[in-house]
Amino acid sequence: MLGIIKQKVGARGLTAPVFGDYMQKLSPVASAMRDFSSATKKMTVRDALNSALDEEMAADSNVFVMGEEVGEYQGAYKITKGLLDKYGPDRVVDTPITEAGFTGIGVGAAYHGLKPVIEFMTFNFSMQAIDHIINSAAKSNYMSGGKINVPIVFRGPNGAAAGVGAQHSQCYGAWYGAIPGLKVLVPYSSEDARGLLKAAIRDPDPVVFLENEILYGDSFPVSQEVLDPNFCLPIGKAKIERQGKDVTITAYSKMVGFALKAAEILEKDGINAEVINLRSIRPLDRDTINDSVRKTNRLVTVEEGFRQHGVGAEICASVVEDSFNYLDAPVERIAGADVPTPYTANLERLAFPQIEDIVRATKRACYRSG
Amino acid sequence: MALARRSSNLLKPLSTASSSSFLNRRPFSTDDSTTITIETSVPFTGHNCEPPSRSIDTTPKELMTFFTDMALMRRMEIAADSLYKSKLIRGFCHLYDGQEAVSIGMEAAITKKDCIITAYRDHCIFLGRGGTLLESFAELMGRQAGCSRGKGGSMHFYKKDACFFGGHGIVGAQVPLGCGLAFAQKYRKEDHVTFTMYGDGAANQGQLFEALNMAALWDLPAILVCENNHYGMGTAEWRAAKSPAYYKRGDYVPGLKVDGMDAFAVKQACKFAKEHALKNGPIILEMDTYRYHGHSMSDPGSTYRTRDEISGVRQERDPIERIRKLILAHDIATEKELKDIEKLARKEVDEAIAKAKESPMPDDSELFTNVYRKGYGVESFGADRKEVRATLP
Numbered sequence: 092m093l094g095i096i097k098q099k100v101g102a103r104g105l106t107a108p109v110f111g112d113y114m115q116k117l118s119p120v121a122s123a124m125r126d127f128s129s130a131t132k133k134m135t136v137r138d139a140l141n142s143a144l145d146e147e148m149a150a151d152s153n154v155f156v157m158g159e160e161v162g163e164y165q166g167a168y169k170i171t172k173g174l175l176d177k178y179g180p181d182r183v184v185d186t187p188i189t190e191a192g193f194t195g196i197g198v199g200a201a202y203h204g205l206k207p208v209i210e211f212m213t214f215n216f217s218m219q220a221i222d223h224i225i226n227s228a229a230k231s232n233y234m235s236g237g238k239i240n241v242p243i244v245f246r247g248p249n250g251a252a253a254g255v256g257a258q259h260s261q262c263y264g265a266w267y268g269a270i271p272g273l274k275v276l277v278p279y280s281s282e283d284a285r286g287l288l289k290a291a292i293r294d295p296d297p298v299v300f301l302e303n304e305i306l307y308g309d310s311f312p313v314s315q316e317v318l319d320p321n322f323c324l325p326i327g328k329a330k331i332e333r334q335g336k337d338v339t340i341t342a343y344s345k346m347v348g349f350a351l352k353a354a355e356i357l358e359k360d361g362i363n364a365e366v367i368n369l370r371s372i373r374p375l376d377r378d379t380i381n382d383s384v385r386k387t388n389r390l391v392t393v394e395e396g397f398r399q400h401g402v403g404a405e406i407c408a409s410v411v412e413d414s415f416n417y418l419d420a421p422v423e424r425i426a427g428a429d430v431p432t433p434y435t436a437n438l439e440r441l442a443f444p445q446i447e448d449i450v451r452a453t454k455r456a457c458y459r460s461g
Numbered sequence: 462m463a464l465a466r467r468s469s470n471l472l473k474p475l476s477t478a479s480s481s482s483f484l485n486r487r488p489f490s491t492d493d494s495t496t497i498t499i500e501t502s503v504p505f506t507g508h509n510c511e512p513p514s515r516s517i518d519t520t521p522k523e524l525m526t527f528f529t530d531m532a533l534m535r536r537m538e539i540a541a542d543s544l545y546k547s548k549l550i551r552g553f554c555h556l557y558d559g560q561e562a563v564s565i566g567m568e569a570a571i572t573k574k575d576c577i578i579t580a581y582r583d584h585c586i587f588l589g590r591g592g593t594l595l596e597s598f599a600e601l602m603g604r605q606a607g608c609s610r611g612k613g614g615s616m617h618f619y620k621k622d623a624c625f626f627g628g629h630g631i632v633g634a635q636v637p638l639g640c641g642l643a644f645a646q647k648y649r650k651e652d653h654v655t656f657t658m659y660g661d662g663a664a665n666q667g668q669l670f671e672a673l674n675m676a677a678l679w680d681l682p683a684i685l686v687c688e689n690n691h692y693g694m695g696t697a698e699w700r701a702a703k704s705p706a707y708y709k710r711g712d713y714v715p716g717l718k719v720d721g722m723d724a725f726a727v728k729q730a731c732k733f734a735k736e737h738a739l740k741n742g743p744i745i746l747e748m749d750t751y752r753y754h755g756h757s758m759s760d761p762g763s764t765y766r767t768r769d770e771i772s773g774v775r776q777e778r779d780p781i782e783r784i785r786k787l788i789l790a791h792d793i794a795t796e797k798e799l800k801d802i803e804k805l806a807r808k809e810v811d812e813a814i815a816k817a818k819e820s821p822m823p824d825d826s827e828l829f830t831n832v833y834r835k836g837y838g839v840e841s842f843g844a845d846r847k848e849v850r851a852t853l854p
């Protein structure tokens with residue numbers, strides 16, 4: 092079962108210090124580098140996140156980091172490495188395993204003008220604290236008539252990890268994406284990670300920042316502009332990661348890499364796919380998506396999360412609502428299977444989108460119109 | 462600091478009844494009529510309760526069983542470590558070596574109608590409940606013969622027929638669940654109790670206190686077993702808990718501090734707790750124990766504690782060595798016989814692994830089984846709905 096992915100995907104070890112060893116992951120594909128023709132340097136997503144935190148902490152003394160193992164242990168995934176030494180225990184706060192408590196404390200601190208960056212060891216554990224994220228953080232500005240804004244970031248790895256089973260491996264993009272008052276960001280590359288995390292920390296509203304463990308060790312080229320401490324990406328703007336004319340593929344986080352890889356394969360079959368990296372699930376960049384579909388007339392959505400009430404469902408609805416007359420084929424949705432994540436490797440592989448699923452669905456979208 | 466060193470006051474046989482006869486009764490392992498009275502390593506410390514006596518009766522048979530079972534558990538975990546390193550086990554794998562006496566002592570005090578629920582460090586708890594090595598290794602390797610048919614993995618072992626309810630990955634979440642098991646036991650007027658196991662890290666989770674309050678209000682037969690191995694991942698207990706005296710953390714709920722490296726102390730405490738819980742409701746048992754391995758496989762376990770600390774515990778408090786010394790002191794078996802038992806454990810483990818490897822991975826069609834008990838024929842989809850779809854059974 093794993094044969095296909097092994098052929099197409101570079102195998103490389105990831106140094107995830109506490110959470111499992113993940114053997115497979117996607118190398119950044121050639122097309123991802125097009126935008127970085129002037130790039131001189133490569134940077135891992137881990138370093139991109141770490142440097143963004145570091146710079147924002149240096150720039151604003153109200154920014155502090157809080158969570159489990161963020162300080163002395165240097166982060167369960169080493170995202171906060173070095174920060175305790177540099178900023179001390181007042182600003183890099185190790186907590187007990189008490190998500191509801193420290194999330195509430197973070198939100199309270201944000202009410203009073205601090206800018207907490209709350210790390211969930213993984214977003215699975217944010218379920219312990221989801222009440223504070225939604226009821227205490229997302230709604231306060233509205234309930235107070237604009238008097239209490241909540242400048243907080245909730246960040247950590249989200250989505251499918253390798254071999255960790257049902258309770259540790261799922262995507263919460265659609266869950267948080269449903270909530271007005273939250274902003275939900277989903278970085279793919281190192282550029283995304285740096286630009287979006289800095290934007291999230293500077294933003295006056297609560298931001299849910301969904302990282303991906305399997306991407307942490309991946310290196311991407313970064314330009315001088317991206318490395319500049321003032322670099323910041325706009326919240327709510329998607330990025331056309333690859334230009335194309337025949338079909339639009341939307342994806343976020345790790346699935347952007349899969350979509351780019353699929354696009355390379357499709358190119359050989361004469362299909363020129365446009366790949367949109369959503370970067371933000373809420374706000375959703377409906378303009379960029381609809382503009383692209385009006386050009387290509389075909390749409391494939393890709394996500395690791397569940398199909399029912401998923402991100403793809405919302406994108407599909409948006410296109411049907413706004414660009415119905417432009418569609419030349421039924422929209423295709425590639426998504427996580429309707430099952431809790433199984434442990435064993437062959438079933439786990441079937442539970443999440445693979446590159447060949449994207450290729451197959453895209454071909455259908457292209458040939459279906461006749 | 463985090464860990465008080467014990468003096469090596471390990472073995473203090475108090476008295477040996479009919480000591481002349483049990484030598485004649487070999488083979489030792491079946492002698493359950495000779496009574497040996499031993500003393501627990503340290504006294505129990507009680508909170509809101511009068512602690513049980515330090516002296517406890519045992520038999521040569523029980524001593525041999527403790528030794529054999531713990532040797533098997535230890536061997537299983539060591540083998541899991543190497544299977545992980547050879548990439549036959551994936552994801553997380555939390556090992557129990559060092560903590561075996563907690564499972565062994567607890568099982569010796571209770572029946573399989575008493576319930577147990579625990580967190581992700583569950584392999585040996587499963588074995589203690591009567592699970593097999595084959596089911597364990599097959600699950601770890603994601604095979605069909607696994608106790609969860611390869612779907613659960615290391616963190617999600619279960620054995621419902623022996624009232625073992627998992628195997629939980631969300632720190633602390635198993636504590637209310639355990640109180641729920643106790644609720645059902647009381648509701649149905651059973652004479653059984655539930656042992657809910659959690660770590661020192663989990664001991665700080667809020668939901669534990671919510672559930673404990675209700676358990677106390679309603680006199681549920683719930684025994685909260687805090688396995689204090691002194692670290693939650695890389696965090697020493699005192700960095701996470703204002704009061705690391707976990708047996709006192711129930712306030713109005715009684716508690717007992719127990720040497721969790723001494724299977725007999727654990728047995729005595731669990732017997733005491735079961736009687737208490739059936740009469741009076743919840744009680745907390747804090748088991749002072751230690752994990753030899755890192756938290757999970759990718760944690761070397763040596764950045765936040767010293768190697769001296771680990772080897773010190775191994776030398777002075779190891780649960781298997783304690784029993785070995787007792788057996789030798791009472792001349793129940795020879796060193797060679799005990800070595801042979803360990804060799805046998807190794808052989809059993811190797812055989813189980815070989816067998817587990819013969820078990821196939823689950824068929825692809827298993828992806829959609831077990832989502833519901835009753836699937837109402839609902840259509841379900843794979844990643845590409847036009848490629849993979851199933852009707853739920």
Ligand SMILES: Cc1ncc(C[n+]2csc(CCOP(=O)(O)OP(=O)(O)O)c2C)c(N)n1
Nearest residue numbers: 188216630631632660661662663692693694
């Ligand atoms: C709600 C939640 N938060 C965080 C984690 C990650 N995590 C898994 S185990 C663990 C440490 C738990 O320590 P402890 O309760 O002492 O148990 P031990 O591992 O020592 O047996 C942490 C933080 C989790 N699984 N669930």
Ligand SMILES: [Mg+2]
Nearest residue numbers: 660661692693
């Ligand atoms: Mg612990």
